[in-house]
Amino acid sequence: MFASTAPSAPMVALRRALQPGQPISGQSLARSLGVSRTAVWKMLEDLRAWGYRIDAAPRRGYRLVSAPDLPLxxxxxxxxxxxxxxxxxxxxxxxxxxxxxxxxxxxxxxxxxxxxxxxxxxxxxxxxxxxxxxxxxxxxxxxxxxxxxxxxxxxxxxxxxxxxxxxxxxxxxxxxxxxxxxxxxxxxxxxxxxxxxxxxxxxxxxxxxxxxxxxxxxxxxxxxxxxxxxxxxxxxxxxxxxxxxxxxxxxxxxxxxxxxxxxxxxxxxxxxxxxxxxxxLLAWKGEEVEVRTPFGSWQGRLAGLAGDGALVLERPGGARQSLYAGDVTLREAGGPPAADPGGPGSIERGG
Structure with a gap:
């Protein structure tokens, strides 16, 4: 099943109108959405197909029981x-x-x-x-x-x-x-x-x-x-x-x-x-870190960001270095830097 494009205004309005514990009649829905009752019924069936539980009772109307946790x-x-x-x-x-x-x-x-x-x-x-x-x-x-x-x-x-x-x-x-x-x-x-x-x-x-x-x-x-x-x-x-x-x-x-x-x-x-x-909002700002790049690794205090978004390291001796890519790891006092290989549990965004 596939939902696509900008959601129609009637579907958004229908979803807003359907609330747990608050029944609403099909006639009221049709009037507020500006569509026919047949169109309302079809939209309700579409929602049910996606996993919504919607009760219908004579003279009371429709009531949302539950909605799926889907980013529809x-x-x-x-x-x-x-x-x-x-x-x-x-x-x-x-x-x-x-x-x-x-x-x-x-x-x-x-x-x-x-x-x-x-x-x-x-x-x-x-x-x-x-x-x-x-x-x-x-x-x-x-x-x-x-x-x-x-x-x-x-x-x-x-x-x-x-x-x-x-x-x-x-x-x-x-x-x-x-x-x-x-x-x-x-x-x-x-x-x-x-x-x-x-x-x-x-x-x-x-x-x-x-x-x-x-x-x-x-x-x-x-x-x-x-x-x-x-x-x-x-x-x-x-x-x-x-x-x-x-x-x-x-x-x-x-x-x-x-x-x-x-x-x-x-x-x-x-x-x-x-x-x-x-x-x-930068993590580990002011802390000792290591930055691993394809061209080598650098250690120093994470000083902040340059105007173009580069990471600024303060190296031993006070010199500053800007880095444009790499994996940053926090250096533990008295120990080697932790590995950060990416992958499951260490997310490199799956595009």
């Missing part, structure tokens, strides 16, 4: 602010990769802000070609952006996405202690909660479009025994205290990302404000 387009629409009404949302129960599907839609002319979300991915991936398992029940989605941005500044899109997830988690679970782990992860309590993968279509001077893939653990995933000895352990939103549906989390992230970028098709990225906010 109309559920996401209800979680969004009015400024994002009509945002195109494509839902897949199973997809190879939400990033791949978003790229296909981008090539076909889909507008900025188009969202692809899945209950499960079969070919999730992360940075540097790493595989990422995406079991059912997580929150896996991609957002299509069409920014007027130089390719060299694309790292700011990943950073903005990490800030958006962090802000969404902070608003949903204030005591979670969510932080941005540069360059593309979100951690809570020293454990990995989410990861991000940005992919571009660009030439040397301009970005045609960008696809930002975001994966958030909802339940804490089981560790792959082969990797259990390395990397930050995972944690899920449920273990942090989150009890609401996944669509609510997605709505909060999209609203935060839209604010941070100044829109999904911004004329000019508010880089200074974005970097300042990311720096305020």
């Amino acid at each position: 387009p109309w559920e996401v629409a209800m979680a969004l602010p009015p400024s994002l009404a009509g945002l195109p949302v494509h839902f897949f129960p199973v997809v190879g990769s939400t990033n791949d599907e978003a790229r296909r839609l981008a090539e076909a002319g889909a507008p900025a802000g188009t969202v692809v979300v899945a209950d499960r991915q079969t070919s999730g991936r992360g940075r540097r070609g790493r595989t990422w398992l995406s079991p059912p029940g997580g929150l896996y989605f991609s957002v299509l952006l069409r920014p007027q941005l130089e390719p060299r500044l694309v790292a700011l899109l990943s950073l903005a996405s990490a800030v958006a997830v962090t802000r969404a988690v902070q608003s949903a679970v204030p005591g979670a202690g969510a932080r941005v782990k540069w360059p593309n992860d979100v951690i809570a309590g020293g454990r990995k909660l989410a990861g991000i993968l940005a992919e571009l279509s660009a030439d040397q001077e301009t970005v045609r479009f960008a696809v930002i893939g975001i994966g958030i653990n909802v339940e804490t995933p089981e560790l792959d025994p082969a990797r259990a000895g390395g990397g930050l352990p995972p944690i899920g939103l449920r273990q942090l205290g989150w009890t609401q549906p996944r669509a609510e989390v997605l709505g909060r992230v999209l609203a935060a990302l839209h604010r941070l970028l100044g829109g999904f098709e911004p004329g000019q990225l508010p880089a200074a404000a974005l970097v300042a906010e990311a720096s305020s």
Whole structure:
């Protein structure tokens, strides 16, 4: 089963009208939605096919008994602010990769802000070609952006996405202690909660479009025994205290990302404000860390972020060094730095 495109206004209105313990007649629904009673019946059957339990009683009407925890387009629409009404949302129960599907839609002319979300991915991936398992029940989605941005500044899109997830988690679970782990992860309590993968279509001077893939653990995933000895352990939103549906989390992230970028098709990225906010949320700021890159490893105190989103290390002796990619690990006092290989339990966002 597949739900696609921006949810229709009648379906959103129907879903808002259906509340547990509050029966409403078919005639009232038809009148408020501006459709026929036959159309109301068909929409109710569509909801039932998705797993909604809806009771119907003569002279009393319809009553919602339960709704599935699926980020369906109309559920996401209800979680969004009015400024994002009509945002195109494509839902897949199973997809190879939400990033791949978003790229296909981008090539076909889909507008900025188009969202692809899945209950499960079969070919999730992360940075540097790493595989990422995406079991059912997580929150896996991609957002299509069409920014007027130089390719060299694309790292700011990943950073903005990490800030958006962090802000969404902070608003949903204030005591979670969510932080941005540069360059593309979100951690809570020293454990990995989410990861991000940005992919571009660009030439040397301009970005045609960008696809930002975001994966958030909802339940804490089981560790792959082969990797259990390395990397930050995972944690899920449920273990942090989150009890609401996944669509609510997605709505909060999209609203935060839209604010941070100044829109999904911004004329000019508010880089200074974005970097300042990311720096305020940076994990391990002021701590001794190691940054491993394809070109070697560097150790020093994590001083903050440069204006273009680069990580700034204060090296022994006081010299500062800017790094644009790498895996950051916290150095334990008196011991070697912990490994952080990525993969299941150590999320490299599966786009």
